[in-house]
Amino acid sequence: MNKEYKDPIPTDSEVILGILNNSESVLKRLYTAYFPMVLQLIINNNGTPDDAKDIYQEAIIILYNKIKAGDFELSSKLKTFLYSVCRRLWLKRLNQMSRYGGDVRDFHDHFQVDEDVDKQNDMNIQFGKMESALQLLGEPCKTIMEDFYIHNLSMQDICERFGYTNADNAKTQKYKCLQRLKKLFFQQK
Amino acid sequence: MTEQKLQEEIERYLSGEMTAQERKQFEALRKEDASLNDKIAEHQLFTQVLKQYNTRMALETRLNAIHDEIDVHTLAESLMIHPSWVVRLWRNHHSKISVAASIAIFGVLSVMFLTGYFSNQDSKYIQLKRDVANLNTKTTLLNQKVAQSAKGGNRYVADRYRGTGFAVTSNGILVTNYHVISEYDSVYVQNAAGKSFKAKVLFTEPQSDIAILKIVDTAFKSLGPIPYTFKKTASDLAESVYTYGYPQDQPVYNDGKITSANGLNGDSLEYQVSVPINPGNSGGPLMDNKGNVIGIVQAKQTQMEGVHFAVKTSYLLSALDSLDQKVTLNTKNTMSNLNSQQQVKKLKNYVFMVKVYEK
Numbered sequence: 001m002n003k004e005y006k007d008p009i010p011t012d013s014e015v016i017l018g019i020l021n022n023s024e025s026v027l028k029r030l031y032t033a034y035f036p037m038v039l040q041l042i043i044n045n046n047g048t049p050d051d052a053k054d055i056y057q058e059a060i061i062i063l064y065n066k067i068k069a070g071d072f073e074l075s076s077k078l079k080t081f082l083y084s085v086c087r088r089l090w091l092k093r094l095n096q097m098s099r100y101g102g103d104v105r106d107f108h109d110h111f112q113v114d115e116d117v118d119k120q121n122d123m124n125i126q127f128g129k130m131e132s133a134l135q136l137l138g139e140p141c142k143t144i145m146e147d148f149y150i151h152n153l154s155m156q157d158i159c160e161r162f163g164y165t166n167a168d169n170a171k172t173q174k175y176k177c178l179q180r181l182k183k184l185f186f187q188q189k
Numbered sequence: 190m191t192e193q194k195l196q197e198e199i200e201r202y203l204s205g206e207m208t209a210q211e212r213k214q215f216e217a218l219r220k221e222d223a224s225l226n227d228k229i230a231e232h233q234l235f236t237q238v239l240k241q242y243n244t245r246m247a248l249e250t251r252l253n254a255i256h257d258e259i260d261v262h263t264l265a266e267s268l269m270i271h272p273s274w275v276v277r278l279w280r281n282h283h284s285k286i287s288v289a290a291s292i293a294i295f296g297v298l299s300v301m302f303l304t305g306y307f308s309n310q311d312s313k314y315i316q317l318k319r320d321v322a323n324l325n326t327k328t329t330l331l332n333q334k335v336a337q338s339a340k341g342g343n344r345y346v347a348d349r350y351r352g353t354g355f356a357v358t359s360n361g362i363l364v365t366n367y368h369v370i371s372e373y374d375s376v377y378v379q380n381a382a383g384k385s386f387k388a389k390v391l392f393t394e395p396q397s398d399i400a401i402l403k404i405v406d407t408a409f410k411s412l413g414p415i416p417y418t419f420k421k422t423a424s425d426l427a428e429s430v431y432t433y434g435y436p437q438d439q440p441v442y443n444d445g446k447i448t449s450a451n452g453l454n455g456d457s458l459e460y461q462v463s464v465p466i467n468p469g470n471s472g473g474p475l476m477d478n479k480g481n482v483i484g485i486v487q488a489k490q491t492q493m494e495g496v497h498f499a500v501k502t503s504y505l506l507s508a509l510d511s512l513d514q515k516v517t518l519n520t521k522n523t524m525s526n527l528n529s530q531q532q533v534k535k536l537k538n539y540v541f542m543v544k545v546y547e548k
Contacts, residue, residue: 027251027255032255039265039268044270049261052261053256053261057249057253061252123241126238127238127245130238150239150243178196185235
């Protein structure tokens, strides 16, 4: 099943270290190493390559967050973990689309990963809310919010970037934007 | 403190920009005011989600960039489990195939219907039935032939080895049917007591199916006076008659009526009677209820139900006349006043079972 690639498959500890160190090349090698496995699972179980991409990226993100959060125990191979997560996610997706025939054609060993998947699902819901809230917020509020809360720019920098006459104006504007964003975020069910 | 001011304070508190003293004050305030505490927690959560969201977006962008470098199409082609060409053909064209198959089936059925295939089936069935019926008939015929050949192939189904005879005179002259003894080698007669005597054939008259026997056995003694007489004139229709004979080992009595003055196809030789007669009865006497012999039972089977025949006495008498020796017939009827039971009791000593041994 495994095809030969230019980059060798990284070892599991290599992957963990690489992710902790924000290594782009390790992430890339990880991604390319196991994508064929997931693609195979999805396209042979009523899915398209695009479905495979969605599912695989979600699984990679779960793994990534777990490693970053430091609670990833190497109790199984990364490969098995990724396969199990993708399998679980795909079953869920099939159920939602009512395309689930009751059985999945399997290619690898797998184990229960419900907890991780459910946690990820909760996060995804929050992110979905945030995304639509930010979109509704519009400019320049969105950029002010991102600059201040994400990029940690000072109010002085923001003041200059947006051409406010003084910092107090900028602060008032930022406050109004934040209140609107919170309202938009928490309003959503 | 305005809301805006409070918000700024919260942010400064969370980001650690406060001086130690400010921080102390704010924490004291936070302890007092539960709603402030909630606000802080909410803001903390909110900014966290915002930051995580951004991280996620960044990660997704990175992953997408990596993904774009993969030749997904070629990979998918190589990883797809390709089912056999039949399955693929079915998956890709199953609707067309179904329609084609339906049309084909419909077409075949229509052609079969129009060419009368289904009705042919019917006539074939009838033919088959006819064949079976033919076979049945043949089998029956074969069975009959086998049975007849076992009995000697005689046209008459009367027992070839057994018949009935009755005495004409007390010195042992008996009469029976010719067909009973026609292929005889030796003839024995057995009386009601079960005693057998050897007999010889004195005279035969095949045309009227009459045979005259004489007991020649040394053990034989006179029968005593014959109780019945022979009626010379023809009897009338509907006259009650009975027979007595040996269709089986025990003597059998049967009664009935004369139903016709003539026999088969108007044969004036015979009476037609409704007495049930079986093979073995052949040669027995046909009596009227006055104790007169009016005929010799001729157990001829016909296709008709309940129709039997008896040779008229007049032919017996003319046969007796043609014998070399003079036969004196009994003229004293001692049965005329007796009822049926008494008549049969008297009769039984003068009626014999005729046993014929093959050539």
